[in-house]
Amino acid sequence: MVATDATSFPAAPAQDASSDFHRLSFTGSGKEYFGIWIVNAFLTIVTLGVYSAWAKVRRNRYFYGNTVLLGRAFEYHATGGQILIGRLIVLGYLILYNVMLIFVPVVGIILGLLLLVFVPFLVARGLRFSARVTSYRNVRFDFVGRAGGAFLAFIVGPVVAVISFGILAPLASRWAWRYIGSNMRYGDRAFVTEPRLADLYKTWALVAVMVVVGLLVFFFFASLTLSTLVVAPGTGLGQMPRLQFGSYVFGILTYLVGAAxxxxxxxxxxxxxxxxxxxxxxxxxxxxxxxxxxRSDYAWVVISGFVVTILTLGLMRPWAAVRVARYVNDHTAVRFNGNVGEIFDRIEAQGSAVGAEFMDIEGFDIGF
Amino acid sequence: MASEDRLIAIGEWHPAGSSRSVPSRLVDDGANIVARDEAGGALACADLAAIEISPRVGAIPRRVAFPDGSLFESADNDAVDRFLKGKGRSGFINELERFHPRLIAVVAATVLCGIAIYRYAVPALVEVAVLVTPPIVPKIMSASTIETMDRMLFDKTQLTSERQDNIREGFKAIAALSSRGDAGYTLNFRKGGVAGPNAFALPDGTLVVTDELVELAGDDTEMIVGVLAHEIGHVDLEHSLRQIYRAAGIAGLIMMIGGDVGSGTEDLLVQGAGLLSLSYSRGAESAADRHSVELMQKAGRDPTAIARFFDVLEEKLDDHLDTSILSTHPGTPERRKAILDYAAEVRAKAQ
Structure with a gap:
């Protein structure tokens, strides 16, 4: 009961003491990540992109390794080679697809449809890869979802959400989260995610109101832009540049306001x-x-980080990335039922899953 | 036995595949690397060459994986580094990553390399790609484009055959002077429909003029020929292929650096690249304009004929738009002026 109401737990610290309640934390710093980030960027450019696979490994190792629960960090085990091979295959296919689309459209369209068919399979593979290269306390995660579930969660879901004008978006979200959550394994133990539609719709209702208000604001700006455009042709030549300039400014402003x-x-x-x-x-x-x-703090942390990143020509990106990670971790917790030490003493690796990972390539990368 | 041990680091040991953890010390007993429990018993033991020590990233815990699958973990990175340094192993990349004034140089080098790739490597790659593209490629591309446009956009021309022949004659004269010669081009007339008064060139030398443009020109055939010379310019200078390869190159560049700039910044870069490609497109238009002037001059025709086309545009379509960063073509008044200036220059040279 208490746990389903997301906002209630910080207000009830008394309860936390009685059960084993533990927050995640993020121990990295923007200063430390800056070095990793810029060296990643430098080596990636110098090697014409080849290093990007190893850059990803270092970046993920840093973020996973600084995500701490109960004094222990998560770990990321993928190797640059695995990621590079996966990327080369995907890149090769995309190049072939684009070339064909331009030069032999029929083949291009077939390749595109084929890709669409393969997407659920690739997504499931990507999730499995990401899970299997993640460990906590020497035990790996695993993901057992199949292509069918991925099809429902990542193809049917978004389509349903769009054709219902967002009204069924919570249903799509529910499919996606259930697919990811309920197929996740940690060692020999399973996770189960059953988000209640009522909770999802509670979030959705507020967002729906914001979208409607947002659209009104957006159309207000857009109509201002249009009116300047309509005025323009009728006026004398001498006034043209300024008026035009005005309409561009409005156009850009409308775009920015809408995007923000x-x-x-x-x-x-x-x-x-x-x-x-x-x-x-x-x-x-x-x-x-x-x-x-x-929700508003999270939006603030992400957007202010983005603005600072732009204003510093990207140099503050490491700070912004660390800040988001810290915010998210600080607001994520696990409530253990029982003695934590004993719980973890009993969890063992599933065995077969780990060996197979070395033959795996990344496929599509969907972060979770 | 324990007296010979040299302590490497203090941490925790996990049995293979288990989350159970045991407080432990990692020691070098002279021959092997050993993880010992608090009582001094060996939990795992292996030769240094057989164990795998994870490279250092920031201050995250270090993993020492034993061949039996068990794992020693320590937060004491410095101690592990000291031990490895003693064995002649050091992490070059981690050394570079350390927060140090040297990073300013890395930032500068990154920016410079990025600019160099954008300015030199991408254009060079585009040129190479254009060179190695077999001529069959633009042919197939153009055939499918014109087929699609015929189906979706155009109708049969309603121009009289005399009018067509009239234009074709002028066109042949200038096409013969272009680098591909008369045979390199085919001129097509179409009713433009929603495309309105328009002319365009496909990369294999297929040119299309709409009836609307011919009607707009009235009796001024010279002006239509000027416009066609402009389209020949696009083909001669291989603008379409270049534009395609360039867009692909820039997209690749963004994807490449896009490792961790955040999705917002990546979107911004893509938009910025879009704006830059518009400027490239404006540059291509101006180059084709100049090509028109040169061809017309060479053919002994009026090199400013295409400028008259812009006069008509301005007059009849009320198009006074100036150049902006958001347009694919330079602004009409500006373009006309550039053409007149260039025509004067070419004429002066010819005399």
Whole structure:
């Protein structure tokens, strides 16, 4: 009961003491990540992109390795070679697809449809890869979802959300989170994610209001832009440049206002859904995951980080990335049912899953 | 036995595949690397060559993986580094990553390399790609484009055959002077429909003029020929292929550096690249304009004929738009002026 209401747990610290309640934390710093980030960028450019696979490994090792629960960090085990091969295959296919689309459209379209057919398969493979290269306390995660589930979650879901004008978006979110969550394994133990539609719709309702208000604001600006454009042809030549300049400024302003508004709303929705979905996740049938991000704080952290990144020509990106990671981790927790030490002493690797990973390539990368 | 041990680092040991952890010390007993429990018993033991020590990244815990699958983990990175340094192993990349004034040089080098790739490597690659593209490619490309446009956009021309022949004659005269020669081009007339008064060239030398443009020109055939010379310019200078390869190159560049700039910044870069490609497109238009002037001059025709086309555009379509960063073509008044200036220059040279 308590856990499904995402916002209630910070207000109830008394309860935390009685059960084993533990927050994640992020121990990295922008200063430390800066070096990793810029060296990654430098080596990637110098090697014409080849190093990017190893750059990703270092970046993920840094972020996973600084994500700490119960004093222990997560770990990322993928190798640059695995990621490079996966990328080369995907890149090769995309190049072939684009070349064909331009020069032999029929073949291009067939390749595109084929890709669409393969997407669920690739997504499932990508999730499995990401899970298997992640470990905590020497035990790996695993992902057992199939292509069928990925098809429902990542193809049918978005289509349903779009053709219902967003009204069924929570249903799509539910499919996606359930697919990812309920197919996740940690060692020999399973996760179960059953987000309640009522909770998802609670987030959705507020976002829907914001979208409607946002559209009104957007159309207000857009109509201002249009009116300057309509005025323009009728006026004398001497006034033209300034008026035109005005309409460009309005056009750009409209675009910026629209982009900012809808980015904020998107972040708002994402945070709300994450809260609802994480808080509806149970590990090993008795331990609850919790997420209590404040939607507006999360949107603020992401957007202000982006603005600072732009203003510093990218140099503050490491700071912004670390800040987001810290915010998210600080608002994620696990409530263990029982003694933590004993719980972890009993969890063992599943065995077969780990060996297979070395033959794996990344496929599509979908972060989770 | 324990007296011979040299301590490497203090940490925790995990049995293979288990999350159970045991407080442990990693020691070098002279022959092997050993993880010992608090009582001094060996938990795991292997030759240095057989164990795998994870490269250092920031201050995240270091993993020492034993061949039996068990794992020693320590937060004491410096101690592990000291031990490895003693064995002659050091992490070059981690050394570079350390927060140090040297990073300013890395930032500068990154920016310079990025600019160099954008300015030199991408254009060079585009040239190479254009060179190695077999002529069959633009042919197939153009055939499918014109087929699509015929189906979606155009109707049969309604111009009289005299009018067509009239234009074709002027066209042949200038096409013969172009680098591909008369045979390199085919001129097609179409009713433009929503495309309106328009002319365009496909990369294999297929040119299309709409009836609307011919009507707009009235009796001024010379002006139409000037416009066609402009389109020949696009083909001669291989603008379409270049534009395609350039877009692909820039997209690749963004994807390449796009490792971790955040999705917002990546979107911004893509938009910025879009704006830059518009400027490239404006440059191509101006180059084709100059090509028209040169060809017309060579053919002994009026090199400023295409400028008259812009007069008509301005007059009849009320097109006074100036150049902006958002347009694919230079602004009409500006373009006409550039053409007149260039025509004067070419004429002066010819005399």
């Amino acid at each position: 508004l809808f980015t904020a709303i998107g972040l708002f929705y994402r945070a709300g859904i994450r809260n609802a979905a994480w808080s509806a996740t149970i590990f090993d049938r008795k331990h609850r995951l919790l997420s209590n991000m404040s």
